[in-house]
Amino acid sequence: MPDFPIRKIALQIEEIRHEGGPAAPPRLRGAVLAVVGNPFAGAYHPDLQPAMEDLKPLGLMLTDRLIAALGGREGIDGYGKGAIVGAGGEGEHGALWHVPGGYAMRERLGESRAIVPSAMKVGGMGAALDVPLGHINAAYVRSHFDAITVSVPDGPRADEIVLVLAMARGPRVHSRMGGLEAHQVKGEDGLR
Numbered sequence: 001m002p003d004f005p006i007r008k009i010a011l012q013i014e015e016i017r018h019e020g021g022p023a024a025p026p027r028l029r030g031a032v033l034a035v036v037g038n039p040f041a042g043a044y045h046p047d048l049q050p051a052m053e054d055l056k057p058l059g060l061m062l063t064d065r066l067i068a069a070l071g072g073r074e075g076i077d078g079y080g081k082g083a084i085v086g087a088g089g090e091g092e093h094g095a096l097w098h099v100p101g102g103y104a105m106r107e108r109l110g111e112s113r114a115i116v117p118s119a120m121k122v123g124g125m126g127a128a129l130d131v132p133l134g135h136i137n138a139a140y141v142r143s144h145f146d147a148i149t150v151s152v153p154d155g156p157r158a159d160e161i162v163l164v165l166a167m168a169r170g171p172r173v174h175s176r177m178g179g180l181e182a183h184q185v186k187g188e189d190g191l192r
Contacts, residue, residue: 002039002040004036004037004038004039004058005037007160008033008155009032009062010032010152011033011069012031012150013070014029016028019173021173024173024174027168027172028169029168030069031066031165032065032069034162035152035162036058036163038086038159042159044090048096052098052099055101056099056100056104058100059097059100060104062165063104064108067108075169075170077168078135078136079116079133079136079167079168080118080131080134080165080167081098081102081105081118081166082094082097082129083096083120083121083129083161083162085156086123087158088159089159090122091121097118101116104165111137111187112137113137113138114139117132117134119131119132124156125152126152126155128150129150129151130147131147131149142179143171150162150164
């Protein structure tokens, strides 16, 4: 049973009021980051999948913290996840976060049929990651195509992973690219 000791947890909340146009209803966008030890750093391990189970409690805890920081579940309609693996690891170690991170948000947010967008990479301390965001029930809602940039100044160290969950409340400020609108979502297939 691998151990992923937590060194640090960070929260990032953004309130976006305009993008150069008129004042608009504020959009909240946030991320929670956990800097954890990477038990697989420094060597190749052929079987990583069982370790996803060990990360599930962390996924739920981080989801709860981010929902609270955004003021509660009501209105959260965008999500995404990501990982930055320290130089002693490999990109596949970031993929360990797909199930525990994605399913934790789906469990806590209720109805959420769309795939959870994801990004991961190997990077040094202070590396930034653009975590993609999409609508929680319909992948084709253009107004919710977005990203939040995250980083930890002192992480990840070579033997660490930065695990990220991100959520948003509302569309991009001044969204006007057409296509499927949030109020048109049927929520049947995760696409429309």
